[in-house]
Amino acid sequence: MIKKDKKTIISNGTIITPFQSLENKAISIEKGKITAIKERKVMDIPAGVEVIDAGNGFVVPGFIDIHVHGGGGSDVMDGGYEAVKQVATTHSRFGTTAFLPTTMTMSKDKIIESLKSIHEAFIKGTGAAEILGVHLEGPYISSEKKGAQKEKDIKKASIGEFLEFNQASGNLIRIVTLAPEKPGAIDLIRWLHKNRIIASVGHSNATYKQVQEGILAGLSHVTHTFNAMRGFNHREPGVVGAALSSPKLILEMIAD
Template sequence: MIIKNAKLIYLDKIEEGSIKIENGKISKINPEVLEDDVVIDAEGLYLSPGFIDVHIHGAGGRDTMEGSLDAINTIAKSIAEHGTTSFTPTTMTVDRDEVKKAIAAIAEAKSVGTDGANVLGAHMEGPFINGEMIGAQNPKYLAAPSIEAFKYMAGDHEDAVVSVTLAPEVPGAKELIKYLKEKDIVASMGHTKATYSEAMEGIKCGVCHATHLYNAMTPLHHRDPGVVGAIFDSNITTETISDGIHISYPSLRVAYKQKTLDKVLLVSDAMMACSMPEGEYSLGGQKVIVKNGAARLENGALAGSILTLDKAVKNVKDNSSYKLHEIVKMATYNAARHCKVEDRKGKLQEGYDADVILFDEDININRVIIGGKEIFNK
């Protein structure tokens, strides 16, 4: 298959060109067209690596915490239509046996594949977090951080855990952070009440990422820099929910300027109502009301989002002066690096997986190809 007449989005530029896809890989950039080639004319659309979402709880009416291959598969199909070609299904602070079941289902989906986006592994958000920064997590199931508790929940699938969100100031967290670092699992700080110095101590122990910047963490104050200050004052990566609800656009621009676009990932933090009508849903066993584009618990706390990554890219494009290829990098290559798959995903390069998408100036997704197979065609 050859896709021609496209604007190819590279890490550092956008250029007109074409790609050849063979055996699930990008075999050639700007190939010669042969007589028997199947040719798709992109008619000037953008051709980008597929988006990678490292923080997503659900979509299409299904939730990662259902702990089934069927639920993960539905989520994978639903988000693929919005240009997401890989993701890490994200667990919640719930009963530890439910977390264990969900991680087993994620590991199965990673191993057998889905009918949509690739599963790269699990993101465990909680239960090792601070109850004073609970957000939409369930306080009933908070657990003290320990290697033993983590191993129990990961079960036989520790190698399928990509990242763990925890609060570095909670007793026991430092030991777990060091263990995760040894195992090459991303330790991310989030849902945390840490002071600046506690956050920096966590970074010294191995925290290398921060979950949903600004949300559920101590803010930046000029005499008390908090977790946000530690993120800005270190070289760890972070992520933003760029829906205009979780973070105002001026605060987003400040973060991108401070961290640089190399250090930020665009994530959805979407829950089961993503790509569904507004109404009542649930997250981590708690009732969620989706109204006016926001998902909230009954107490008004934001409960994830209904964002998709195509919309996140569009929101940043419409509310900043960054170039499109710079924004796309935050939704592709930076996330691939986070998941340690940047040697095969996240950019347009010969030999890389043929997870590619076509979209227009308004980031409306036109076609989605995953592993060389067309998954969606508008």
């Protein structure tokens, strides 16, 4: 990890920007910010500066992962600071510099335990990837599209219960994955939108019309598009049809 209190230079790598690839360049970083990108041979390197050799690899901006359940043999739902720290440490090795630890559908007590652990890790820090908040996946999802989520713990949406979850997290919840067709879901979506928390459709058997109703209430995101949702059909476009045709929705996808 780059230390923010000292100057760092990264050299001997191909720098990838949103616009181009830069070779034979070096990056100068001070106090956590890029201050210069210059030819390596002309960059001044004062004594005491940390120099990182990229080893002819690629130098890219850190990845921000908004949907992370686990890593390194640990899962966010294991509970405890060390489990969350292990997840953060593992993902940082592969280029993720910030992430949203993601819960899943389990008992209320288990979800609250996990949320408290994430909050603890947020306060203490992990020494690795930074925790930006929490992604609450479930328990307000569809039994028909539950995927790996536990059916016995699926329930109707509740603003009151969500407030308990958010309190346990230290008000860190940033995204909620839910099924808009579930009882109480539209009211929860409206509340989330009003309070600037992202409502995401996922693990849902909603029709195209039901997703559109969710969008009108504030739905703005799609969790792992195509996976665990009603697919596209010529008579019923479903969640996939709404995802692909609605400009107000941002699509998350599993890249592999």
